[in-house]
Amino acid sequence: MLSRIADILVPAVGRLSVTADPRAELAPGSIIAANHTSLADPAIVIALGAEPVVMAAAGLWRVPLLGRALAREGHVPVIRGDRRAADALDAAADALEQGRMILIYAEGGLPRRRDAAEAAPETFRSGLARLAERTGAPVVPVGRAGARRITSGSTMKQLAGLVTAPVRRPHLHVHVGAPVELTGERAMRTVRARTAVTTAWRTAAAHLGEPAALAA
Helix, strand or coil, X not given: CHHHHHHHHHXXXXXXXXXXXXXXXXXXXXXXXXXXXXXXXXHHHHCCCCCCEEEEEHHHHHCCCHHHHHHHCCCEEECCCCCCHHHHHHHHHHHHHCCCCEEECCCCCCCCCCCCCCCCCCCCCCHHHHXXXXXXXXXXXXXXXXXXXXXXXXXXXXXXXXXXXXXXXXXXXXXXXXXXXXXXXXHHHHHHHHHHHHHHHHHHHHHCCCHHHHCC
C-alpha cells in the first residue's frame, strides 16, 4: 500500500530525478542507509521502485490508519532512548535474513533547522554499524536532496508546504551510491557509513544547485 501511495504522491508533489554510481544496486538483503531531512523522505525512496522495510520512530505507529499500515507491512518501530530499541535491530536482522531490504536513518531524527536548505548529514548513531556487523549485509548509501522544499520547519510550515507542493512541484534528486563494506571497529564503521552517505548526498544536492553542496 505504501508503495502505491508513493508512486502517486511523489510525482504529484515534486519532480524527481535519479542518478547512481556504476555499481549501485538496491538488491534484496541490502541495508539502505539514507540521509534524513524531511518527513517526505521515505516516500521518495519507495518511489524508486524499492520496497524496503522502514525503520522509523515508534510514534508513527500511533497515527490512525498509517500505524495499522506500517504494522501490517512489517515495518520496524524504533523506540529511541529505551532498552527496547534493541528489539528494532532484531526485527531488522530478521527482515534481512528473509531477503527484504532495510531502510535506516542513522542520524536518528530530523534536523532541528526551520529553513528549507540542505546540509550535510549529522552524526550517525551506532545502530547501522551494529546491524551491518551482525548480518554482514551490504550497505547502500543513498543521498536525497529537495525533500525539505516539500516539508520542513514548524508543523504549520510543513502542512503549508505539503498543500502547496502540487502547485510548486519542487525539484527532488536522489543519488544511489555503490555498496560499501563496513570494516574495522564499530566507531570506524559508523564514520565510514556517514562518509559514504554524505558523498551521495553531496552529489544529489549539487544536482539541485544547493549552496551547501557546491561550496564543499
